Amino acid sequence: MRIQTPAFILDETALHANLTTLTHIKKQSGCKVLYAIKALPSSHVLDFAKPFVDGFCVSSLFEAQLARDVMGTQGEVHLTTPSLIAQELYELTTLCSHINFNSLSHHERYATAVQTQAQIGLRVNPKLSFLSDERFDPCRAHSKLGVDIDALWQSSLLEEKSLHGLHFHTVFAAKDFTPLLRTLDKLRRYFGRQLEKLEWLNVGGGYLFPQIDDYQPFIDVVTTLRRELKVDIYIEPGNAVVGNAASLKASVIDCFESDGKHIAILDTSINHHPEVFEYQRILPVAEHDPKGQYAVMLAGGTCLAGDIFGEYRFKQPLEIGDTITFNHVGAYSLIKANRFNGHNLPTLYTQLLNGEITLLKGYAYKDYQQQWLMHN
Numbered sequence: 001m002r003i004q005t006p007a008f009i010l011d012e013t014a015l016h017a018n019l020t021t022l023t024h025i026k027k028q029s030g031c032k033v034l035y036a037i038k039a040l041p042s043s044h045v046l047d048f049a050k051p052f053v054d055g056f057c058v059s060s061l062f063e064a065q066l067a068r069d070v071m072g073t074q075g076e077v078h079l080t081t082p083s084l085i086a087q088e089l090y091e092l093t094t095l096c097s098h099i100n101f102n103s104l105s106h107h108e109r110y111a112t113a114v115q116t117q118a119q120i121g122l123r124v125n126p127k128l129s130f131l132s133d134e135r136f137d138p139c140r141a142h143s144k145l146g147v148d149i150d151a152l153w154q155s156s157l158l159e160e161k162s163l164h165g166l167h168f169h170t171v172f173a174a175k176d177f178t179p180l181l182r183t184l185d186k187l188r189r190y191f192g193r194q195l196e197k198l199e200w201l202n203v204g205g206g207y208l209f210p211q212i213d214d215y216q217p218f219i220d221v222v223t224t225l226r227r228e229l230k231v232d233i234y235i236e237p238g239n240a241v242v243g244n245a246a247s248l249k250a251s252v253i254d255c256f257e258s259d260g261k262h263i264a265i266l267d268t269s270i271n272h273h274p275e276v277f278e279y280q281r282i283l284p285v286a287e288h289d290p291k292g293q294y295a296v297m298l299a300g301g302t303c304l305a306g307d308i309f310g311e312y313r314f315k316q317p318l319e320i321g322d323t324i325t326f327n328h329v330g331a332y333s334l335i336k337a338n339r340f341n342g343h344n345l346p347t348l349y350t351q352l353l354n355g356e357i358t359l360l361k362g363y364a365y366k367d368y369q370q371q372w373l374m375h376n
């Protein structure tokens with residue numbers, strides 16, 4: 001089919017491979033797997049993932065509602081958020097099977113109300129940093145994410161048995177399991193046999209399973225914990241499910257020179273993948289050839305001077321009408337995309353296992369109008 005750019009194209013072959021990897025890890029270790037839907041909450045992904053996972057992990061009422069829209073009453077929905085809102089609590093308890101409080105204060109306020117409806121967990125901040133950029137580090141100084149491990153120790157909550165589980169999530173795009181092993185060591189040193197009083201331990205997301213070669217350390221530690229503590233172990237990957245499973249295809253709409261550099265303006269922008277600007281992320285481009293003779297700055301079409309994807313190299317000069325494919329854009333891209341400058345969102349397609357591409361959803365002026373026209 002003819003693809004209308006800018007196009008966000010899901011790759012079901014990659015999605016299937018990622019979910020198969022997770023199923024393998026699940027079978028070998030006995031862990032439970034939740035998909036963290038915030039990475040890409042498209043119902044197409046949720047429907048696809050449903051047979052492979054034990055449930056979904058969510059961070060808000062809307063995500064919990066969407067998870068239930070897809071799953072019905074089957075499966076688990078785990079909520080973890082610093083943004084628990086009193087007025088939403090009742091509805092959340094009807095949607096979620098597990099609620100992880102982010103603080104001792106929320107636990108104290110809401111545990112009684114939640115207790116009869118959902119499993120109660122607490123997010124702990126193990127105070128072990130593995131990330132150099134503190135913007136991604138839940139264990140940074142003055143962290144707002146989770147209960148300080150020392151405060152949890154002093155609270156005696158584990159001894160009192162007022163929790164069903166503990167949750168931690170401390171890494172981002174990790175490619176080996178050292179952080180997991182060290183964090184679990186620290187938890188066991190602090191709480192020892194008190195952990196046996198729990199029913200589960202949720203070790204979060206952040207591991208890029210498809211890019212890790214050796215799963216044995218993970219399988220070993222999960223097997224040991226399940227045997228010694230008699231607890232269920234959950235993982236909740238987002239990026240590992242969808243990160244490499246989508247591309248963004250754009251067309252070149254203008255080419256010119258500026259201070260001696262070739263510029264190509266695209267019909268997409270950093271607003272379709274804000275992390276390019278926020279975190280200076282460099283996206284892989286399918287047409288890029290490191291030995292290519294022609295260097296071109298790929299730029300978005302908005303009014304922002306810094307709306308630039310970066311400099312890439314090509315075998316041929318780019319021309320108006322050429323297409324550019326950014327790979328590896330499945331996670332944290334479309335969900336953060338916006339219509340700044342009145343530019344439309346990308347059209348959504350999916351590439352089936354047989355290679356065929358089909359349309360999932362397109363947006364029109366009426367979607368922009370519905371958001372911004374305040375009178376009717």
Ligand SMILES: *Cc1c(COP(=O)(O)O)cnc(C)c1O
Nearest residue numbers: 036080169205206236237238239
């Ligand atoms: C974001 C997040 C995840 C998923 O993280 P990935 O890096 O996409 O695997 C899982 N759990 C929690 C609590 C999160 O905040």
